[in-house]
Amino acid sequence: MSGAKLKIALLYDVWNEDPAAAAAKEEAATVVRKPRKKVKTVKKEKTDREEIFEALQRLGHEPYYFELDGRPQSLHALSRCDADLIFNLTESFDGDDTKEMNVVAYVDLLGLRYTGAGPHAIILAQDKAIAKKIFAFHGIKTPFFATAYRGRIEHAHDISFPLIVKPSWEDGSIGIDAGAVVTNIKEMMERVEYIQDEFDSPALIEEFIEGRELYAGVLGSYERAQVLPLIELDLSRLPEGTPKIASYDVKFEKNTEAYKLTKSQVAEDLDEATMKRLSDTALAAYRALKLRDYGRIDMRLSPNGDVYVIEANPNPWLASRQEFAMAARASGLSYTEMIGAIIDLAMSRYLNASLASAAAMR
Ligand SMILES: Nc1ncnc2c1ncn2[C@@H]1O[C@H](COP(=O)(O)OP(=O)(O)O)[C@@H](O)[C@H]1O
Numbered sequence: 001m002s003g004a005k006l007k008i009a010l011l012y013d014v015w016n017e018d019p020a021a022a023a024a025k026e027e028a029a030t031v032v033r034k035p036r037k038k039v040k041t042v043k044k045e046k047t048d049r050e051e052i053f054e055a056l057q058r059l060g061h062e063p064y065y066f067e068l069d070g071r072p073q074s075l076h077a078l079s080r081c082d083a084d085l086i087f088n089l090t091e092s093f094d095g096d097d098t099k100e101m102n103v104v105a106y107v108d109l110l111g112l113r114y115t116g117a118g119p120h121a122i123i124l125a126q127d128k129a130i131a132k133k134i135f136a137f138h139g140i141k142t143p144f145f146a147t148a149y150r151g152r153i154e155h156a157h158d159i160s161f162p163l164i165v166k167p168s169w170e171d172g173s174i175g176i177d178a179g180a181v182v183t184n185i186k187e188m189m190e191r192v193e194y195i196q197d198e199f200d201s202p203a204l205i206e207e208f209i210e211g212r213e214l215y216a217g218v219l220g221s222y223e224r225a226q227v228l229p230l231i232e233l234d235l236s237r238l239p240e241g242t243p244k245i246a247s248y249d250v251k252f253e254k255n256t257e258a259y260k261l262t263k264s265q266v267a268e269d270l271d272e273a274t275m276k277r278l279s280d281t282a283l284a285a286y287r288a289l290k291l292r293d294y295g296r297i298d299m300r301l302s303p304n305g306d307v308y309v310i311e312a313n314p315n316p317w318l319a320s321r322q323e324f325a326m327a328a329r330a331s332g333l334s335y336t337e338m339i340g341a342i343i344d345l346a347m348s349r350y351l352n353a354s355l356a357s358a359a360a361m362r
């Protein structure tokens, strides 16, 4: 399979909040885009999709960009997509990240082949409260929690402070800043209100787990999924008094102190038994939510050695400097090999499905 040259559409989403600009864009729209020309002057960091595009070229495939711009026309164009495989990099539709699953479901409905999680897994993982209930069923430890929305409690363990309050359905540390960690009722209620007002989302109120922050990249599907070397986000240098969390600033805001003082690296000083517990937990969480091809499980290791799953990420960020690629590199895979592995995993899924249906016809 690795030898076959595939036409691969790199599917990604953009949105435009300015209606005038959106209208102008509508005029000029050609949905299937050629790779953008690079601007020579400023040395700009490559985006994940540019890195993946180049890796696909190195693998001998024929990649092209396919943009979903939030208009129905771009969905219509997708229905005519003739790629052999879609590399799915979408995270939202028209800026609404609760619609990530709809995009995947639509691609699925069209019968197109695509990389990464199916709609099922996206729904289960994106609704953190549902994911946590599934973890509990499988005996996977996750912080005790409650959910509150517009004065109604949907579920509540008997939780105790300190707590962290976050949107129950967001990603990329949206809504997670220093104020997210609360130590009394007043702070908690204010934060719940903020989450509801700002994100129109139920608030997930979780027990705050002190400890090390560890990420497990998982590559593969079902019984053959494998955990890559663990990555740790070192939050220890954050200033005294700042909660030790991967806030929005820590993840994205390059000019902040929080960003500069934190860094991810291959986890060190973990004994064999702890490493095994972390890896087994990650794999159990990956399977419980039906992730496939690749994913990342975010965990906390408490000082007494308990492993908690914070969340599962289907289709995690694949930029070469991000944790998943870092873990793949530590396992001996180059960036290009990592992308190749994802392509092979997705293609073999479809190949196996057609072999199975051919066998059933016999
Ligand atoms: N229960 C918790 N205990 C300790 N830290 C947490 C907890 N929940 C979230 N965090 C911190 O907040 C970060 C972002 O939370 P997460 O649920 O992973 O949101 P996102 O989906 O936006 O990445 C985590 O990486 C962790 O640092």
Ligand SMILES: [Mg+2]
Binding pocket: 172, 173, 298, 311
């Ligand atoms: Mg996370």
